[in-house]
Amino acid sequence: MWDEYLFPASLDEALEMLEAHGGEARIIAGGTDLVLQSQRGQCSAKVMVDITRIPGLDYIEERDGLIYIGAQVTHGQVAASPLIRSRAGVLAQGCGSVGGPQIRNVGTLVGNVVNALPAADGAIALFALDAEVEVAERAGRHWTPIATLYAGVGLCTVDPCAAMITQLRFRALGKGEAGAFERLAKRRALVLPILNAAAIVGLKGNKVERARIAIGPVAQTPFVAAEAAEALVGRTPDEDRISRVAQLAAQAAQPRDSLLRGSAEYRKVMAGVLVRRALWRAVEAASLQEGEDANS
């Protein structure tokens, strides 16, 4: 399958290894997707550069209101992190839905992004959180919005044979803000989602100040229902309004007919149901949270 398996001791060494092999080497982290891709002939790289032993890429931390997650952090670590659970619960829920425990113990959140699939549970939550991604190349490092990484189904603009994602960041949810993740699948574990949705709502008083909705897989890339979310801002999030916003989101979604996931017609309707549930849970959590803060 592969000719060489390397463990660089630093980020620089990892990038040097990629360069030295001129496109024949690529980054591997958990490998839970990459092993299968290699077995199926979907990955031609012959040299694996394993970044899981580089010191200093395993953090989940908050600095100046932003949460940073290093490239080695697994879905399991995200799902169990007290910081993520309290300040970005939607991501804990998304990562907790990936595969089963053994997959979550190995697969990384950054890997979920690099694979660029529109159904990825972790990535959908990151889109709702409006995350940014740090890319490291030989020329240097730069931050970019997560959406700029997605060029199509399974197509990431970061070439893992020349560069790597070192970390993710997003604003921690604060007072009056909360998110929720919803997922429709044939079983509750070990199956890909028919649909998933993540919503974030920020409340001030009884009005919505901020809203974001992400849905997958209803387009080539994770879909942000921006117009629908905008229709919630400045409004009171009652049942009618949330239903209407969810309908707008479903109308904007463009799921395909899929033997695996069901018909486009069915999934379009269900997208509205998932968004409604996610928004409703997010609003409930946000108002609870705002109330708690007011009492403390």
Place this chain on the structure above:
Amino acid sequence: MPTLKMILNGQEVFVDVEAGDLLADVLRDKLGLIGTKISCGEGECGACAVLVDGRAVDSCLYPALKAQGREVTTIEGLGQDNRLDPIQQAFIDKTAPQCGYCIPGMVISAKALLDENPHPTRQEIEEGISGNLCRCTGYYQIIEAIELAAERLAEKGGPK
């Protein structure tokens, strides 16, 4: 050919592997530890679960060289013929195995769960084995076995 050095079931082991070998194949074909099963081969069934540094992983998706310097525990490392691990004994006492093929993975997942959470709720047990499929659908007896193992381990003062 690179040499994989790991602590396998408590013993230091050196084995020559190919760069692309997966841990499940090394365990079964090179080390003869066939208690670890391969079923789906794509991380969906959990029959190949082993512990790496105490955490359950699917060894069919785990590059063997990732285990370099790590502690790996397979089903063979939990007990011997005359001295079973309390989890294994509980599986027998509750008649949890039917065809038996998923059971090594189930026991490994149960071990990972009880080491981390000695008093799991029923829901936590279900989540703990949610990465393991049983085609005989004998989940109830498996869940009851894990509950029984937790009780017995608590009486003995916790899992080892």
